[in-house]
Amino acid sequence: MKEQKRKNTPIHITKADVERAFKKAEQFKRLLEQGRTKEQIFKDMLRLIEGGE
Amino acid sequence: MENKLTQTIFSEATRLKIPAIILGGLALPAYSVFRTTIDIDICIYVNSQEVLDEFLLALKRKNIETLQKPKIEHDMFVVFGQNTEAEIWLKPCDAFSWDLQMVEKIQKYIDEVFVLSVEDYLLTKLARADRSSIDIDDILQILINNLNKIDWEYLRFRLKSKELMQDFKEILKAFEIDVNEDYQTKSKKIIEKFFNEK
Numbered sequence: 312m313k314e315q316k317r318k319n320t321p322i323h324i325t326k327a328d329v330e331r332a333f334k335k336a337e338q339f340k341r342l343l344e345q346g347r348t349k350e351q352i353f354k355d356m357l358r359l360i361e362g363g364e
Numbered sequence: 365m366e367n368k369l370t371q372t373i374f375s376e377a378t379r380l381k382i383p384a385i386i387l388g389g390l391a392l393p394a395y396s397v398f399r400t401t402i403d404i405d406i407c408i409y410v411n412s413q414e415v416l417d418e419f420l421l422a423l424k425r426k427n428i429e430t431l432q433k434p435k436i437e438h439d440m441f442v443v444f445g446q447n448t449e450a451e452i453w454l455k456p457c458d459a460f461s462w463d464l465q466m467v468e469k470i471q472k473y474i475d476e477v478f479v480l481s482v483e484d485y486l487l488t489k490l491a492r493a494d495r496s497s498i499d500i501d502d503i504l505q506i507l508i509n510n511l512n513k514i515d516w517e518y519l520r521f522r523l524k525s526k527e528l529m530q531d532f533k534e535i536l537k538a539f540e541i542d543v544n545e546d547y548q549t550k551s552k553k554i555i556e557k558f559f560n561e562k
Binding site: 320324325326328330339342350352354357361 | 477
């Protein structure tokens, strides 16, 4: 099956976007430093989405 | 893992030896990134209608059903559990299908849940037809928090094979923007690794 490349929307990144990305990346590292694990974060996200499953 | 819909889908996939991964926002913590999401996106690697039918039957036995008639050539279908739903994709991205190298590089996330390699995950974000600013934001954070983990040679190979090199270079331009000194140092490393690391 031939995969045809579609035209995506143009990429436009501002200084504010970059600074926000760095800040968010730091926030995640802080979460890990505080003792949360990637696994716990994933489980918490699932619990929120799946609710009372 | 006590969350039933996702757990059951992955358990059944494991039992039937069908490679399955979490995609989208739920996969982000595996790459040291977090944002809220309300979607469960799962992708399975199946080669035949028979295997797909077997998987659907296994889910049905666990009260997870679809209103569609999924076919092997489809992109995705939706399954419903008791309180929620999940999208089951048959290809990791609407712009490209599975290949064996991608399957081999799947990584364990938690319990029976797996994710794509960070490089292939970046590609799914970059290539998707409805790529948004959220995807670009995810890519920036993944690059920042995985700069020492990314196999840059494999990433370059993948970007080239999917004709995404130009798009990725546009993203890299973000790391040339003048920001504070700490961020600048990391930005330089990302650019250097992408162009030079073997």
